[in-house]
Amino acid sequence: MRVAHRTRIVGGVLFILVVALAGCTSASKPEAGPSLTGPGDLPIPPGFRQIEAESILIAFGGFQAGMVVYEGDREPSWVAQFYRGGLPAQGWTLVASFISKETILVFTKERQACVITVTGTRSATRLEVRVGITEPAPRSR
Numbered sequence: 233m234r235v236a237h238r239t240r241i242v243g244g245v246l247f248i249l250v251v252a253l254a255g256c257t258s259a260s261k262p263e264a265g266p267s268l269t270g271p272g273d274l275p276i277p278p279g280f281r282q283i284e285a286e287s288i289l290i291a292f293g294g295f296q297a298g299m300v301v302y303e304g305d306r307e308p309s310w311v312a313q314f315y316r317g318g319l320p321a322q323g324w325t326l327v328a329s330f331i332s333k334e335t336i337l338v339f340t341k342e343r344q345a346c347v348i349t350v351t352g353t354r355s356a357t358r359l360e361v362r363v364g365i366t367e368p369a370p371r372s373r
Contacts, residue, residue, distance in 0.1 A: 276361075302359040304359065311350045
């Protein structure tokens with residue numbers, strides 16, 4: 233129930249984002265579609281499979297935004313290290329991390345933000361990858 237509610241909220245926010253951007257840009261019409269690697273061409277750990285019923289991915293122009301949910305059999309700590317070690321090599325900067333029952337990693341790259349949430353046990357891990365556009369920095373006076 234909680235996952236369905238969260239998916240509806242993310243879907244609503246993304247719809248508003250796409251509508252707002254469509255009015256501000258001449259980019260092609262938004263289209264939904266799965267990515268072979270993940271939103272924004274982020275790598276996905278080997279052996280993880282997408283849970284399509286819980287994922288939403290919107291593509292417009294050359295940018296993808298959304299949340300894609302995966303499940304796999306790697307340990308959560310291994311998955312977190314996969315991103316900590318791999319994303320900086322692709323130009324992403326780790327700006328925050330939270331570790332408790334779940335690991336949350338926040339990366340930025342240019343005007344994009346990526347939030348990676350990892351939960352699970354040694355034999356069943358859930359991975360949520362969210363990518364969106366960051367707000368522009370306020371101008372100093």
